[in-house]
Amino acid sequence: MNPRWWLIPLTLAVALMLAMVPLPDAAAPFWPDWVTLVALYWAMALPQRFGLTFAWIAGILLDVSQGALLGQNALGTVIVVAFALRYHQRLRVAPIAQQALIVTVLLLLKQALVLWTSGLAGRAPETPWLFFAAPLTALLFWPLLFVVLRDLRRRYQVA
Amino acid sequence: MQPLFQQGTGPLLRTLFFVLLSATIMVADHRFNQLEQVRGVLSGAIAPLRYAVDLPARFLGWSSDQVRSREELIERVNALERENLRLRARQLKFETIRSENERLRTLLDSTSDRDERVLVAELLSVALDPYRQQVVVNQGERDGVYAGQPLIDAYGVMGQIINTGPFTATALLISDPNHALPVQINRNGLRTIAEGTGEPDRLELRYIPNNADVRVGDRVVSSGLGGRFPPNYPVATVMEVERRPGEPFARVIAAPQAHLDRSREVLLVWPESADPGNIAANGDVPAADADGTDAPPRGKP
Numbered sequence: 001m002n003p004r005w006w007l008i009p010l011t012l013a014v015a016l017m018l019a020m021v022p023l024p025d026a027a028a029p030f031w032p033d034w035v036t037l038v039a040l041y042w043a044m045a046l047p048q049r050f051g052l053t054f055a056w057i058a059g060i061l062l063d064v065s066q067g068a069l070l071g072q073n074a075l076g077t078v079i080v081v082a083f084a085l086r087y088h089q090r091l092r093v094a095p096i097a098q099q100a101l102i103v104t105v106l107l108l109l110k111q112a113l114v115l116w117t118s119g120l121a122g123r124a125p126e127t128p129w130l131f132f133a134a135p136l137t138a139l140l141f142w143p144l145l146f147v148v149l150r151d152l153r154r155r156y157q158v159a
Numbered sequence: 160m161q162p163l164f165q166q167g168t169g170p171l172l173r174t175l176f177f178v179l180l181s182a183t184i185m186v187a188d189h190r191f192n193q194l195e196q197v198r199g200v201l202s203g204a205i206a207p208l209r210y211a212v213d214l215p216a217r218f219l220g221w222s223s224d225q226v227r228s229r230e231e232l233i234e235r236v237n238a239l240e241r242e243n244l245r246l247r248a249r250q251l252k253f254e255t256i257r258s259e260n261e262r263l264r265t266l267l268d269s270t271s272d273r274d275e276r277v278l279v280a281e282l283l284s285v286a287l288d289p290y291r292q293q294v295v296v297n298q299g300e301r302d303g304v305y306a307g308q309p310l311i312d313a314y315g316v317m318g319q320i321i322n323t324g325p326f327t328a329t330a331l332l333i334s335d336p337n338h339a340l341p342v343q344i345n346r347n348g349l350r351t352i353a354e355g356t357g358e359p360d361r362l363e364l365r366y367i368p369n370n371a372d373v374r375v376g377d378r379v380v381s382s383g384l385g386g387r388f389p390p391n392y393p394v395a396t397v398m399e400v401e402r403r404p405g406e407p408f409a410r411v412i413a414a415p416q417a418h419l420d421r422s423r424e425v426l427l428v429w430p431e432s433a434d435p436g437n438i439a440a441n442g443d444v445p446a447a448d449a450d451g452t453d454a455p456p457r458g459k460p
Contacts, residue, residue, distance in 0.1 A: 013208060020212045022284050025359075025420070056177050060184075064201040065209075067293045067322075067329050070188040075181035082174040121189045123291075123337070 005049055007158045011038050011149065012058050020065050029130045032138040035062045036077050036110055040103055041149045043084035044091045046158065055081035072117045076110035100142040107135035195322060199300070202324035209283050209295065209327060275389050276429040278302060280310075282422070283327060292335035292355060294318075296425060299326040307387055309428045315393040315416030316340065316381055317425055332419050333394070334359045342394050343382040347372055350382055351411075353394055359419040362395050364411040369402045371409065379413055389430040 015034035023031055035058050042050035059074030066073070083106060084091060091099060111131050152158075187193045280296040298304050300323045308320040310330045318332040331338050334355040342353045342364070349371060353362045367373055377397040383390025395413035402409045 016205065017208050017212045020209060020284050022212075022216075052173055052177050056180070059181075061201065061205055064198060065205055067291060067295075069185050070194050070198060071181040071183075071185035075178060075185070078174065078177040078181065082170065086170060117185060121185070 004156045004158045007152060007156050008042055008046070008050055008054065011042075011152070012054075014038075016058075016061055016065060019062060029133045030137045032134050032141050033062075033107060033110070035059075035073075036080065036107060037103065037138060037142065037145055038149065039077055039081050040084050040106065041146060043081045044088045044099075045150070045153060047085045047088045049159070052078055052082060052085070068114075069117065069121050069123070072114050073110075075117065076113040079113065080106040080110050096143050096146060099146065100139050103142050104135050104139045107138050108132060111135055195306070198322055199324045202322070202327055202329070203299075206299075206324060206326045210297075213283050213297075277311075278304075278427045278429075280328075280425050280427050282425060292318075292332040292338075292357065292359065292419070293321075294330050294332065294425075295327050296320075296330060296427070297327060298427060299324050299328050301325055303429075304328045304427060309388045309392075309430065310425055311392060311428055312417045312422040312425050314418055314422075315395070316388060317417040317419060317422070319387065320427070332359070333362060333415060333417070334419055339365075340388060340394065341382045341384040342379045344373060344397075345378040345380045346374075349373065350384070351379075353379060353413065360414055361398075362413045362415055364397070364413055365408070367409050367411050368407070369404065369409045373397060373400050373409070373411055375400055387430075389428060 012035065015038040018034040019031075021031075039050070039055050039058050043055065055077045056074050059077035060070065062068075062073040062077070063070050091102060094102070111134065115128055115131055184194065188198075278298060280298040283295045283297050285294050296304075296310070304320055304323050306320055306323055308328075310317045310319060316333060318330045318335070318338065320328045321331045322329040332355070333340055333353065334357065336355050336357045338355040340353045341350070343350045349367070351364045351367050354365055356363055364373075364379065375397055378393060379395040379397065381388045381390055381392045381394055393416045395415045397411060397413045399412040400409060401411075
């Protein structure tokens, strides 16, 4: 048992805080989904440590913090993280630009799931395409996040 | 060292388990509102994170107070004193009118209005989801906040509490598409319902007949029907009236009086428990005014 696994919940907590930062209305739709991004990183880097349970809890907390229907983000996060866990060996060795592309596609999938469940619950937004802006900015943020989290993981030797 | 090709105990099965778990929770949350307790506990758990996020803004406010110059402070104090004087003068007039009103009411043998208790709260955050008009305030169950409680700012009605945690509470704004508020036009008492549109500067007044007496600039106040909001708080000002001959009702748009996207300090109101006889005497069915949360409005906690 490695004593340094606490870095994983810590980074997730920071991601949750980033998700709660109040932003002006114009910028808010473009703010990436930090919690899912961090969850995807850990699923890819440490699949034996970061499993679906972690992803699900992170999703539920995201739901609570956003006032969404409980389970919406949890469902989306679990599905994309399951994908990342399944293909972590290929994702890890991919060039960073390619990783960013795959992550963006996964986040688009997650947004579609959230939108779909919102629709089922009768809460669908009137202009759904703004929903898909955040994954596109994640394309730019992923390399930065990847480097930061990788350096943290190496410095604290999380395994 | 982990084995390279280990897949664990059925990853597909586990994914399926969590997907089903999420689906069950969503249904329970949406259909039966069973999870308010859970949500309250979890929002208590993330309350420290919320406060931490709020710290930089608080610190900025504090440091700008610290470096403010003496002249500026004197000027502000003077301005506030002037405003205080003006408000006091108005209050004097208000007091006479109120005692007169009370006398008239006793003459008519009807119940008198009582003062509502209020509590100042600060916004901690707004919903990340751009399509949901919600805010989180820094008062929770421990301060006696309850689901269904009205929220106002210095200018008008803002919304109502839909969920409480121990230290924080979530409020739905009147501009949320899921929110409807029983109101009346101040000028002639015409009753209608103000529905949110999803935009912070527009409300739609529903079910107003084409020939009704509504004009641009009319002030809209809460009617107090439904028993959740106290009556006669300003809600909105009518901006557009479009009479549509082909349709049963006119399209009326109003701008909320409350500064929904700018106020940082808000007030939580404990209305005096609505007199049921009052509503029945009016002959009106109280309009449902919440989205899914049907917590009964309580009196003073």
